[in-house]
Amino acid sequence: MRDMRSRSRIVLCLTAVWTGVFVTHQALSAQPTQQAPGTQARQPAVSPAPQAITSALVERAEEPATLTFFNRPIVTFRARVAGRTPTERVAGALHVLDDLVEQGASGEVASSPFAGGALITVGTSGVIVLTSLDLDDLAGETFERVRAQTVSRLQQALAEATEARAPGILLRSALLAAIALALATGALWGLAHARRRVGALFVDVSERRVTKAGIAALDALRASRVLEFQRHLATAVIVAADLVVVYAAATFILRRFPYTRRWGESMSGFLLTTIENLALGVVNGIPGLFTVLLIFAVVRVVVRLVRLWFDAVERGQARARYIYPDTAQPTRRLVTALLWLFAIIVAYPYMPGSQTEAFKGVSVFLGLMVTFGSSGLVNQIMSGFMITYSRAILIGDFVRIGDVEGTVVQVGVLSTKIKSLKNEDITIPNAVVVAQTTTDYSRFGDTEGVFIPTSVTIGYDAPWRQVQSLLLLAAERTPGLRKEPKPVVLQASLEDFYVKYTLLVCLERQQSRPFVFHALHANIQDLFNEYGVQIMSPNYVLDPAAPKVVAKKDWFAAPAHPDPPSGSSQQP
Template sequence: MLQSALFLLLVTATASAQAAGADGMTPANLLTGAAFALLATLLFAALLYGLERVWRRVSERLGHDTTAEDDVHSLGSFALRFAGHLAGLVRWGLWLALIYAWVVFVLECFPFSRPLGEQLGGLVLSTLTRIAQGAVNALPDIITLVVILFLTRAVVDVLGQVFDSVQSGKLQLPFLHRETTGATRRIITILIWGLGIAFAYPYIPGSNSEAFKGLSVLFGIVISLGSTGVMTQMMSGLVVVYSRALRKGDFVAVNDVEGMVVEVGTLATKLINMRNEEITIPNGVLISSPIHNYSKLSSSQGSLLSTKVTIGYDTPWRQVHAMLIAAARSTEGLRQEPAPVVYQRALSDFYVEYEVFAHINEPLHRIRILSLLHANIQDQFNEHGVQIMSPHFFDQPAEAVVVPKAKWFAAPADKPDQA
């Protein structure tokens, strides 16, 4: 197609030169045209040389600034690289503009090629005129578009200040909790920007063209087909947030995962377990599983930690209680208030099952604190000569396995008058 257009232009130029007659083909006119063409060529070469020098200095400057960045992945580094690509596009655009101008001027210097040069120059002039006229006609729509987007941004900023006040506790609204402020803010921001874009869409230049409409339909189909799973996770995330089942800083257990919540995101929730591993749980999995929140009701008392021991019936239960509480009180990391407590969980066939409960401030150190508690329990039982065992009888003992009343308050248990 380009070759056909050039051929038609050459035919037109030849016909115009023949119509002008041979008067313009004098040696004086040809020499004058050659002189002007030579001057234009020299000027063209000088401009290209200057353009290349400027481009070399700009590229060296941008390259130096990019390597001088402390973090190559920082926003400033990306901005400099973008500026470098933009400068490269401007350079090639100036190259093409200078070449085109030089070709048009040289063609107009000679009588036999002047019609072709005039047609090429007129083509550029008509194109620029059409572009300028389109920009002038679109100016009212562009102003309306800017006003709509400015008002939308203003509304979002005002509501953002309200949400910041609620999240910081300076403002209390009956329908908005501090835990759900972040999610509510994101939802309302998306809705407001969606309405703003919907109102601004008709004023976008070219929005009524068939190409623009087809592209919009294509994007709509792609988003509809690819966002099913994403929307499921997003809706699950909203359920997690608005049910207030957990929040950042809570120690929770989900299925076989125990850890502290470090992020409640739109698509997934992240935990850090006691091995200092980050575990990501999709919100769809989270809402379909039981969530054990050890911090929700603990308030200022901390999270609960417990462990079990099974002791024979021949050991006084008061002594076992006292030894377990003493072991808990001597364990570093367990709180003294509220005081540790012991419960008898079961009276089995061969032994009694005891469980001691205590509060901890740092759930992530649960394994270390539990290990210290186990060590202190062993020390307490060894110190008082009590075996930690779960006896099973294969034959009935000769004597009844009971605790004499004189040993009911064996050390370290306290008698009622000493309590």
């Protein structure tokens, strides 16, 4: 009876309401065991009273509070009991636990269930009142599991709190931590020394191999990418080993001391869980990885077959409708890209980790990058397709695009490269090529010929037949001009003071135009000087004293002939 009263006083300190609950429970549990079997069937008649108290004085709180003792979470309160919030319940429990630890009281942690809850005790002292409303329904918690976890966690926290007050145990833990720290420091020093030794070993082995091969330029070897890759690989392995040593030492040291033991256990559990998850992920991903490799292997074989066929089309050994030899290579690249894209789409569900949130996040990020940054890129690609498949310009053609003139070196997906007459490598975006006016001088250069003009202006006092003959003779003397089609001279316009003559010639090679025109202009000057024809456009301030006309006797001045040359009537 004395024990019952002392326990009731302790419960009254926690909450007055639960005193009646606890007394009722003790009274029921203290009944003599020598009762008739029929009497126990009538005992539940007293249970409605505690249940009524529970429903009246226990309600769900708005904000939960977690009881943490000696750095270990014990239980989370979610109910308001007799007007006391979860925070106040936590403060009361901590006060009792601190008093027990200060007094050095020890005892077994136990639980005494009653209708609607349980009382957690340490020895003869009540500490925690746990109710059914403290459970997290969304997490699927059950009362028995939460009660058992609370008892176990409280027992462990009290044991560690008692251990923290034992100087001998703390001294032993500090000694073990110092030894672990010394060993970790030595291991890190050894790994740093090993990294230097491994790097020097790579250099020595490479130099010996080069010496045996008879190569004297060892400086080139030291700067080679292979040696740098070996060094970086060794550095990465040793840095990973350093991290493992630091992690293991920190875990061991934290677990030596009672207050930090939970952190050490968390680090150890995290590492073991991570390794376990990685191992399980690798094992579970083997079938999917095998499927991915099989898909890629099949697509690679198909890509090789496609490459062989398009190579045959490019060499003229095979023919295909709408595919020309000059478009075979870009078409092959396009088909290859589509095949690999199809392979990635098919293999995506089988890739290990494809269903994880991280993988999905990366996919969304890449999608956003493509969406916001692909407008200009798609424009360039579509322009490249237009240039390629319309065959507007071909590789090797001499073209003029806007103000740029030169030989087409490459028609790429995004840009077109042109080699100018001054050996300049000019890159023009495909969208600019499509938007500009393009002149191709090579498309008909080998067949019908492309006429290139050059002009002179001569006064009206020079016989036009003579001027025409001089221009044709200059073209005949100039190397690099085609004989067929023949050069043509046109009187382009009759101006106020002069006649504009245009000489149309066909070049053998468009790429040599500057040099051919240099020679042509030199021959024109020489011939006009030789025959006394002035290349000048006269301008007048006053009317001339005599009409500026050609006398009839001079109409066929040398080198003109009485019959006009055939070139004078030829159409370009």
